[in-house]
Amino acid sequence: MTLQTALFQLEKHLQEVPQHFNQFSPEVLLNKPAPGKWSKQEILGHLIDSAINNLKRFTDTQYFPQPYTVIRYQQDDLVIINRYQQLPLEYLLQLWSILNKQIVNIISTIPAEKLPYTVIIPSGDSKTLE
Numbered sequence: 001m002t003l004q005t006a007l008f009q010l011e012k013h014l015q016e017v018p019q020h021f022n023q024f025s026p027e028v029l030l031n032k033p034a035p036g037k038w039s040k041q042e043i044l045g046h047l048i049d050s051a052i053n054n055l056k057r058f059t060d061t062q063y064f065p066q067p068y069t070v071i072r073y074q075q076d077d078l079v080i081i082n083r084y085q086q087l088p089l090e091y092l093l094q095l096w097s098i099l100n101k102q103i104v105n106i107i108s109t110i111p112a113e114k115l116p117y118t119v120i121i122p123s124g125d126s127k128t129l130e
Contacts, residue, residue: 003107003115003130010104017047018093029089038079044092045084046075051099057119058106061129067118 021029021044029041038046053073061068084092115130 003110007104007107010100010107014097014100014104017044018097021089021093026089030085039085041087041089041092042079042084044089044096045079045082045087048084048092048096048099049073049075049078049082051096051103055099055103055106058103058110058129061117061119062110062114067120067126069120070122072122 021040024040030039032039032042057068057070110129116128119127119129121127
């Protein structure tokens with residue numbers, strides 16, 4: 001996937017995700033389908049955690065020594081610690097949107113000379129910002 005394709009998809013998600021989550025009743029949003037599974041609202045919280053981590057990665061990659069190594073984060077722990085199940089949906093949607101708008105801003109302004117920078121993902125594979 002090219003950087004431009006990723007930007008296009010992220011901008012599309014910025015329009016669609018709030019509409020998607022706003023269609024559900026609170027009961028549906030907060031329902032956990034099985035023990036140990038996230039509710040729809042917790043899935044949105046996970047997307048917030050993902051945005052926080054990705055924003056840091058896109059910024060750090062540009063100034064940390066190369067290659068930049070992505071550090072895995074504890075998804076389940078963050079969903080619990082951040083208490084997404086107890087927070088208002090509108091707050092979560094605003095937070096998700098603001099974080100992802102900043103990711104769009106950062107990605108769209110990465111200098112051309114930094115696009116070939118190497119990133120080591122948790123699987124050990126190498127990628128570039130391109």
